[in-house]
Amino acid sequence: MSESLLETVGIYKSFVGVQALKNVSFSMQPGEIHCLAGENGSGKSTLIKVISGVYTPDAGHIEFQGKQYKKISPIDAINNGIQVIYQDFSVFPNLTVMENLAFNNELAEGRRLVNWKRMKSIAEEALSKINVSIDLDAYVGTLSVAEKQMIAISRALMQDARLIIMDEPTTALTKKEVTNLFEIITQLKAQGIATLFVSHKLNEVFEISERFTILRSGEVVASGATSDLDDRKFSFYMTGREFEKRNFKAENVSKNPIFRAEKAGLSNHFSDISFSLRQGEIIGITGLLDSGRTELALSMFGVRPIDKGTFFVDEKPVSIRSPRDAINYDIGYVPEDRLSEGLFLSQSIADNIVISKIDQLTKKAGVLDKEQRSKEVARWVENLAIATPDANNASQTLSGGNQQRIVLAKWLACNPRILVMNGPTVGVDIGSKHDIHGILHDLAKNGIGIIIFSDDLPEVIENCSRILVMKNGTIVTELSPENTDEKMILSYML
């Protein structure tokens, strides 16, 4: 093997009995863009911390530019040109861009006094390395996430970085910002700087990286060139499970629609929307971010009531002006951003599940019926296979996939007949995604009408019996999943 930039050899690391890393070996060449993938808890973060010197491995060693380290200290790591860009970017929101950029450099040089002129020139030089311009006097707290990230990257470059490690850098970025970030990573490659890119998003792995390493339960399960990787392999490596494609087929469809929209409209967002949903069906509504799909979902749940047209439930015209109205008509809603809209993160799993049917669990005197409550909770934890040792744990202790299941359980506990799902698997890992889809299929079979709002096209194709495509606030076409593919849907969306 030629002179590699970084090599980890047989790294072991455990924490109080839990083996976080087992015999992890992988290597990177100078200037390589390498993607480190794995589900939550697979050991990605631990590995990063071993490389950057935060953790000392129990066994194994690290080689950097041919030099071998039994353990590396954070300072050694930085002096060797290893820079980590954490998810929170390690910025100071209360200070100016200039200070954020220049501090590390000044501290590394052991300066005691501040020379504002020199700080300014350091900051300018830093930004010029990645060709971005940000007002040096702006407070970092007022910047966008992408701008903060640029600051973190350019700051890292100031210290002669040879390897930049980015921990889930795309999580909070828009599509356009991700493209920008990838351009910068490519630029860095041209300068011979390697990037270790941590992600669990399939499309990113394919788009940016040359080589990949996938961790599962602390072990390297695959490592190689990205060109050898495909969808199925990726899912398998990540989860250790084979997923057979289970395309949804609607069964026992009712004759009459349980929900119908007739020329529904919301000014500035959508207009003239007509469709119907029958029991047993899953229909998918897709479109770009500004197509009005999100607003339509919110209208169905009464958050943004329509101002034109009519909704029907069981063929009777209904007025849905608030979520309470929607709940009264047996409509459930699983929001896109479960963290801020769907869950009380610090409350227990159990409380989250029963919150929306708390009225029914209350005895006459207004006292909560504890027995009923625990029965109800046990039922849903089991039905939805929520992985928790104790339903009284706080919801934030769970992974994204399990959190999403709680949101589902919460609504299913109310026995809805119509379920509106806005981005049902955003931020959920592959295994959970598969399970949630299975749950949706079962629900439909049991007679619930489901609408999925999503721009995850494979998801829509696999799980829906009909697909409606929205563009500029109207429905432009209805497609059947059997004779459509992603390209075709995209052509209607754009």
Place this chain on the structure above:
Amino acid sequence: MKKILAFALIVLLLGPTLFAAGQAEKKTGYEIVVVPKDASNPWFVRMKVGVDEYAKETGLNVYQRGTAQIDATLQAQLVQDLIAQGVDAICVVPVDLESLEPVLGQARDAGIVVIAHEGADLENVDYDIEAFSNAGYGAFIMDNLAEAMGGEGLYTTMVASLTNGSHNEWANAGVAHQKATYPKMKLLEQEPRVESNDNGDVAYNVAKELFKKYPNLKGVMGTSSYDAPGVARAIQELGLVDKAFTSGTGMPLDNAELLESGVVKSLTLWDPALAGKAMISLAVKVLDGEEITEPVDLGVEGYTNMMFRKGSSTVLEGEGWIVINADNVYDFGF
């Protein structure tokens, strides 16, 4: 760590009790004990001077015993020890009325005569002695202020806070006395009463403001012991010596310089030595079985014409105020 903490706590709790114990004395005639709020405060050191003097004059077994620091619980314990010791009379300056009340009840049940000072609301006492009535003292301060002001001019009153009971009674009485006796003096209507928060610095700043806003202001009647000294500092700095005046409660030595330099002509006070003597004298009277009827003469200066407070059969009020000026400022030892 825990053990050390526990040990420290025990030492903290027991320490003062150990210090307070000790010194038992022989019994000849009446054994009368004066219990002040604490032993080290100069105010009560001065009280001890009176008590010791009384013992010398009469040859009675009279002494003062106080706790190391002002602490209601320790004081109650001390009184209990005295009950066990079987003294004839206890004269007490209470720290906290509520915690002392039951203990004094025990004392009286044991046949011990209980005389209190500055504890007018105590129930389990034979008598309580007050150096003066609030009305009398307020008028006395006003006399001192009026003398300094030459009996004419604009003045105002200062209290620790508007909610302080006795300060406001003194001030009210002072104003009433001025209206009756000094027609040429006038209360500042816009600011008839200001607050010092028992803080010399506040008194100083408030006085500065008063003299700035009301150039005709000529006098400030102080009540708390921080008032007049604070006002005096302002008078000095503003260049108003001999143009503006103040009087009120004040400790002698603390204000020696102000009195000697003439910034303040006189301050008012009551003498704890005399109060101590008066308490013992009254205790002896009760032990002797004398009937206590108005006016009570205890044979102590300022306590020769004592009257019961209106509506009370236990609280006796004297005229035990004193003037402190450049001549007698060093006579008290505090």
Place this chain on the structure above:
Amino acid sequence: MDTTRTLLKKLSRRNEPYIFLVLLALCLLIEFRSGQFFSSNNLVDIASALIVPGLFAIGTFLVIISGGIDVSFPALASLSMYATTKYLLDINYQGGVWAAILMALVIGALLGAFNGLFIGYFKLPALIVTLGSSSVFKGIMQGALNSKQLTIIPSGMRNWGTSAIFTARNPVSGLTSRMPVAFIAFVIVLLFVFFILKYTMFGRGIYAIGGSEVSAHRAGFNVVRTKVVMYIMVGMIASLAGVIRACMMQQAHPTNMLGMEMNIIAGVVLGGTAITGGRGTLLGCMLGTLLIVIVENSMILLGIPTSYRSVFTGAMIIIGTGISAYQVMHMNKTHSKRTKSKEAA
């Protein structure tokens, strides 16, 4: 022209101009009610009343910027002032004030290190630590030092406390006010702390820690050392204030500084210092403190009835904080809106 506009824009996003306007309005109101505010001796009175609260505010400002809070400084100042005065009296010290100041600074540094040790090194919450140390300091004073008011203070302190840089005389009323020499000490501390905060990595580190302790650590700041040194500094500044107070009042009173912490903290926050740490300027802090000092010392000039004075002080604090907070919030909102529309475009 363009630069003035950007300057104005920058200023409008800061909090100082608004607090300055509130201050100006208050001064004009006092002048209107009394005709005395802008007289030379009154201004000197205000300046002299600012010295002790001003020093306390500087210390509190440092602590709040670092993301902490300190409620122990009045007790700390009382203890070192009292111990110093008592010791110098006991040895019958006849020299200048320097011994008193130096001794108080040393004691203050020790007591500050006590706070710093628990907050910085053991990483305990600042509020809890300083509530505790406040009790400890008071306890030492009352227990070990058996504190009572010392009305006689060493002659050096006495003379220094009454010596004046100049004396202002009001030509109309003839009243005179001294500008105490201690004011120079206040100005020196102010300039010193300004320099530290603006031109040393230690000072920028205090801001950085207040912004994000984790980030500060990762950037290479020595977080523990910065905090400990800062609390030592704060202890020294508070002790200096304590000694100055004793000198100016010509007496050492063990308890009458206690309870000042609330209004001092209010003044610092009023001046735009974020209570969550990291944000604020020394100028704003001084303006806020000045506002509180003026309010406290102008009630009679304003003619507010005695019983309503605390209501008025409270209202001024709420209005002042409210106005500046509202303006800044408003500014940030329009700013973020602008960024968003830029992104959309």
